[in-house]
Amino acid sequence: MIELQDLSCQFGESRAVDRINLTINTGELCVLVGRSGCGKSTTLRLINRLIPRSSGQIRIDDQDVEQFDARQLRLGMGYAIQGTGLFPHWTVARNIAMVPRLLGWSRQRIDTRIRELLELFDLDPATAARYPHQLSGGQAQRVGVARSLAADPPILLMDEPFGALDAITREALQNEMLRIQSTLRKTVVFVTHDIDEALKLGDRIAVMDQGQILQHDTPSTLLREPASEFVDRLFGTGDRGLKLASLYPVSTVMTPTKDAVSTSMTTIPHDESVRQALSLMVWHDTHALTVMDDRREPIGVVRWDQLAGGDRNA
Ligand SMILES: Nc1ncnc2c1ncn2[C@@H]1O[C@H](COP(=O)(O)OP(=O)(O)OP(=O)(O)O)[C@@H](O)[C@H]1O
Numbered sequence: 001m002i003e004l005q006d007l008s009c010q011f012g013e014s015r016a017v018d019r020i021n022l023t024i025n026t027g028e029l030c031v032l033v034g035r036s037g038c039g040k041s042t043t044l045r046l047i048n049r050l051i052p053r054s055s056g057q058i059r060i061d062d063q064d065v066e067q068f069d070a071r072q073l074r075l076g077m078g079y080a081i082q083g084t085g086l087f088p089h090w091t092v093a094r095n096i097a098m099v100p101r102l103l104g105w106s107r108q109r110i111d112t113r114i115r116e117l118l119e120l121f122d123l124d125p126a127t128a129a130r131y132p133h134q135l136s137g138g139q140a141q142r143v144g145v146a147r148s149l150a151a152d153p154p155i156l157l158m159d160e161p162f163g164a165l166d167a168i169t170r171e172a173l174q175n176e177m178l179r180i181q182s183t184l185r186k187t188v189v190f191v192t193h194d195i196d197e198a199l200k201l202g203d204r205i206a207v208m209d210q211g212q213i214l215q216h217d218t219p220s221t222l223l224r225e226p227a228s229e230f231v232d233r234l235f236g237t238g239d240r241g242l243k244l245a246s247l248y249p250v251s252t253v254m255t256p257t258k259d260a261v262s263t264s265m266t267t268i269p270h271d272e273s274v275r276q277a278l279s280l281m282v283w284h285d286t287h288a289l290t291v292m293d294d295r296r297e298p299i300g301v302v303r304w305d306q307l308a309g310g311d312r313n314a
Pocket residue numbers: 011015016034035036037038039040041042043193
């Protein structure tokens with residue numbers, strides 16, 4: 001668990017982080033969201049002590065981070081940043097091996113870990129021998145995140161890791177992040193200024209403005225019960241319903257059926273969002289879809305009039 005208590009960071013006259021309180025539970029992915037310059041990256045760098053706090057406390061599993069040697073602390077936390085931060089003259093393998101080498105892992109253990117991570121991030125084993133400039137933006141970003149996970153740290157700090165990517169690659173990496181997090185369950189602090197990314201990835205989201213946390217809640221609560229006009233505007237007004245519909249899988253609103261279901265209707269995978277169901281219905285001019293499981297067997301039907309209320313059933 002990470003606890004920030006009355007935490008402040010002052011740069012000269014200006015307060016980049018202003019007495020924030022935030023608890024991030026073990027295994028939770030917390031997104032820090034807010035406009036440029038609101039203090040998100042500074043908060044992240046305070047946690048791994050890349051910059052010193054001015055006042056307040058940072059506790060990890062009940063221990064003040066000041067009690068740790070700063071280098072040891074950083075070796076125990078993954079850190080992934082926009083633009084990857086990969087060393088250009090090192091191969092992918094050497095980049096990934098950086099922290100395990102510093103921790104004194106054996107050659108064999110490191111090689112096994114590199115193979116595991118390339119597989120986890122859907123990268124060809126031959127990628128290990130390449131240099132960063134020989135990778136696409138998406139591949140390089142995958143390697144950057146893989147490197148942050150190399151020594152299997154319980155905590156992962158991610159600063160706009162997908163910020164520089166095109167929309168399609170970005171979505172693919174967000175999906176990979178969700179898939180990996182569903183098994184690894186790291187404690188993640190993830191910085192972004194993209195509201196849709198925050199809603200998609202966050203178990204909880206902390207909304208920041210001018211160094212302060214305005215609201216810390218689940219995506220659904222932030223959309224339904226914004227605590228201030230600022231949060232209300234940040235999360236959009238016109239497409240709020242669509243944003244809510246993107247949070248819940250269609251399986252939460254469908255009528256399950258044990259009997260044979262017509263597959264002549266348009267189909268949708270059970271883990272696709274209610275928003276995607278709505279889109280398919282509009283596109284195919286239909287009022288019902290057949291819901292399919294992972295083996296592509298029909299498991300239920302979702303009708304137009306069931307699309308509201310997914311979050312209440314989730
Ligand atoms: N090393 C520094 N020295 C002086 N001021 C700094 C320093 N680092 C950050 N700041 C200032 O602190 C404030 C918060 O910066 P920070 O990088 O945390 O914002 P951010 O929310 O991450 O912004 P962005 O989304 O643009 O990265 C800004 O006003 C910034 O100019």
